[in-house]
Amino acid sequence: MTASTADHTQTTLPPLSTGPHRRRIGVISLIACFGGLLFGYDTGVANGAERPMQLELGLSDLSLGVVISSLVFAAAFGALFAGKISDAIGRRKTIIILSIMFFLGTVLVVTSPGFELLVAGRIMLGLAVGGASTVVPVYLAELAPFEIRGSITGRNELAIVSGQLAAFVMNAIIGNIWGHIDGVWRIMFALCAVPAVCLFIGMLRMPESPRWYVEKGRNDKALEVLKTVRTEERAIAEIADIERIAAEENREKSHGGLRAILSNKWLIRIVLIGMGVAMAQQLTGINSIMYYGQRILIDAGFAENAALIANIAPGIVAVIGGIIALRNMDRLDRRTTFAIGLSLTTFFHLCIGIASILLPEGMAARPWILLVLIVAFVFSMQTFLNVAVWVWLAEIFPLHIRGLGIGISVFFGRTVNGILALYVPTLIENMGITGTFFLFAGVGVIALIFVITQVPETRGRTLEALEEDVTTGAIHVHHSKKR
Numbered sequence: 001m002t003a004s005t006a007d008h009t010q011t012t013l014p015p016l017s018t019g020p021h022r023r024r025i026g027v028i029s030l031i032a033c034f035g036g037l038l039f040g041y042d043t044g045v046a047n048g049a050e051r052p053m054q055l056e057l058g059l060s061d062l063s064l065g066v067v068i069s070s071l072v073f074a075a076a077f078g079a080l081f082a083g084k085i086s087d088a089i090g091r092r093k094t095i096i097i098l099s100i101m102f103f104l105g106t107v108l109v110v111t112s113p114g115f116e117l118l119v120a121g122r123i124m125l126g127l128a129v130g131g132a133s134t135v136v137p138v139y140l141a142e143l144a145p146f147e148i149r150g151s152i153t154g155r156n157e158l159a160i161v162s163g164q165l166a167a168f169v170m171n172a173i174i175g176n177i178w179g180h181i182d183g184v185w186r187i188m189f190a191l192c193a194v195p196a197v198c199l200f201i202g203m204l205r206m207p208e209s210p211r212w213y214v215e216k217g218r219n220d221k222a223l224e225v226l227k228t229v230r231t232e233e234r235a236i237a238e239i240a241d242i243e244r245i246a247a248e249e250n251r252e253k254s255h256g257g258l259r260a261i262l263s264n265k266w267l268i269r270i271v272l273i274g275m276g277v278a279m280a281q282q283l284t285g286i287n288s289i290m291y292y293g294q295r296i297l298i299d300a301g302f303a304e305n306a307a308l309i310a311n312i313a314p315g316i317v318a319v320i321g322g323i324i325a326l327r328n329m330d331r332l333d334r335r336t337t338f339a340i341g342l343s344l345t346t347f348f349h350l351c352i353g354i355a356s357i358l359l360p361e362g363m364a365a366r367p368w369i370l371l372v373l374i375v376a377f378v379f380s381m382q383t384f385l386n387v388a389v390w391v392w393l394a395e396i397f398p399l400h401i402r403g404l405g406i407g408i409s410v411f412f413g414r415t416v417n418g419i420l421a422l423y424v425p426t427l428i429e430n431m432g433i434t435g436t437f438f439l440f441a442g443v444g445v446i447a448l449i450f451v452i453t454q455v456p457e458t459r460g461r462t463l464e465a466l467e468e469d470v471t472t473g474a475i476h477v478h479h480s481k482k483r
Contacts, residue, residue: 013241013462014234016147021229025144028229029152031202032139033159035095035132037195038102040163042071042125044315045192047164047293048171048308049185053118056182061425063115069422070119071126072287076414078130083138083407084257085131087400091139091209094131099203101128102196110190125192130414134407137394142209142402143229146462150329153394154387158322161382163195165315168293172308179305210239211463214246215399245464246399260401266473267398271405273454274393277338278413280447281389284345285440286381287417288424289314289374296374299428300356301367310371314378321382328383333459334392338451341385346444348377353437370433395458398467 046068054064086094101124108121136156144152171188178184207229213222219239226235261267289296293314297307328337352373359366397405427436456475458466469475 013237014231016145016234017231019231021227021231025152025229028143028206029140029155031199031206032095032136033156034195034199034202035098035136036156036159037163037166038099038192038199039129039132040160040165041167041192041195042102042105042129042163043160043287044164044167045171045188046071047168047311048175049188050292051294051304052175052179053185056185057114057118059115061429065422065425067115067118067122068292069418071122071129072414072418072421074123074126075130075133076411076418078127079134079410079414080130080407082127082131083134083403083405083410085403086135086138086212087215087257087403090212091135091142092203092206093208094135095139096200096203098128098131098135099196099200101125101131102199103193106189106192106196110186130410133390133414134403134410137390138402138406139209141391141394141463142211143207143225145230145234146460148330149395149463150334150391150459151326153391154322154326154329157382157387157390158319158326161315161318161322161386165312165319168312168315172312175308176305211242211399214239214242219243241462241464245467248468257401257404261404264471266471266476267401267405269473269476270396270470271401271408273456274396274405274409275412276450277389277392277455278409279416280342280450281385282413282417282420283440283443283447284342284381284385285349285420285437286345286378286386288420288436289378292424292428293374295425296428296433297367297371299433300370301361301363302371310367313371313375317375317379318382321379322387324383325387329387329391330459333457334388335451335455335457337384337388338392338455339448341380341383341388342444342448342451344380344384345377346441346448348373348380349437349441349444352377353434353441356433356437392455392458395463395466396456396470398471399463 050064050068053059053067059067082094082098085097105121105124105126105128108117108124110121112118112121137153140153140156141149167188170191174184174187178187207225208221210222210225213219213225222242223235223239226239229235230238261271293311294304294307297310298304302310325337352370355366355369355373359369393406393409424436427439431439466475
């Protein structure tokens with residue numbers, strides 16, 4: 001099937017309509033996004049819990065960096081292996097397993113008497129975080145109609161920042177009321193158990209991905225699921241399209257997984273681009289704010305308790321930005337949002353660095369001006385970059401390597417994130433805000449050039465049409481013509 005044929009196929013599908021099937025998609029996305037909520041809370045809770053935890057356990061800055069970054073490094077491996085596992089046993093079963101890991105990891109962290117068990121708990125949480133970041137977007141993308149795939153898949157990123165905001169708010173409340181109590185950080189972490197239970201119970205009643213069923217030759221089950229989230233006419237037309245592309249792919253490939261990628265130069269290229277997009281997202285330094293926001297604000301000039309409260313502001317604008325991003329996700333091209341996002345984040349990196357030079361320490365306005373600039377950076381990131389990145393990663397890979405492709409991409413992104421999480425406390429200590437944000441700005445320029453020259457567009461096309469063009473390399477021809 002040629003690219004033009006693929007485009008024609010998606011335009012001749014029966015139109016999307018309202019009804020119980022649309023509400024069913026909403027319920028499925030709500031339940032699955034508890035995985036994103038857990039992702040956000042487990043990564044955000046350290047921002048506020050890390051200082052009392054460091055004091056109680058007597059951790060050095062490097063040991064603290066190990067505790068914080070252990071989750072992130074584990075998330076890299078969780079993303080890599082969960083993607084492959086979800087290709088083998090299904091998206092739904094994998095998410096259920098991840099919910100159990102979220103719960104057990106929380107128990108280990110809350111009951112840990114010292115450094116070793118604490119790191120073990122953070123590693124288990126990290127494996128679950130990485131797995132959720134890979135499997136949940138794919139699950140949503142494979143269930144959503146292509147017309148609203150961006151907004152449905154993007155809900156997971158909104159859930160992530162909502163989880164981070166919830167962590168910041170609860171940390172501020174718990175820290176200011178019970179901050180004098182030993183072990184207050186354990187209370188902060190314990191709240192992670194609630195959404196883990198909700199995810200486990202909810203996913204027991206959710207369907208499997210119809211596209212995964214087709215990949216496994218269970219076409220009747222796939223149609224059965226599609227009829228619950230589409231009109232019957234649309235479900236029948238769509239399953240025929242999915243089956244046709246799957247059959248063509250099965251004829252062309254004699255193996256799957258990594259061997260399938262290495263046997264096709266276009267698949268190698270798209271995986272490399274996916275890795276680049278995931279790393280570019282992390283190299284903006286967004287998670288340095290989300291992990292160490294209180295520490296950065298203290299360095300800017302806030303008192304400790306004031307920094308804990310001020311730290312809520314980036315969380316609030318992250319949620320607002322995520323809502324705006326969802327509204328625009330099916331209206332603006334993915335590449336356009338990437339370019340706008342990287343341009344704005346790089347600009348605010350420069351502004352923060354310059355402001356920290358020009359505003360002397362001790363100046364009353366200094367912490368507030370820096371807070372405004374940090375908030376503007378987070379808002380730009382969430383509105384124009386974070387949601388689009390996760391949606392694009394969930395769309396771009398062909399079905400037979402989708403879990404592995406996004407897993408490899410997220411693995412490299414999370415590895416970069418882990419390196420930043422490990423060294424940001426030391427970086428801030430030695431370079432201050434000025435050097436840290438100038439460094440992020442330099443990397444942002446490189447990332448912007450990469451996105452403009454290499455990243456193909458995915459909006460407004462079915463997964464099957466994208467799959468054909470990615471496999472044959474036609475998607476890069478379309479991309480070069482648009483430039």
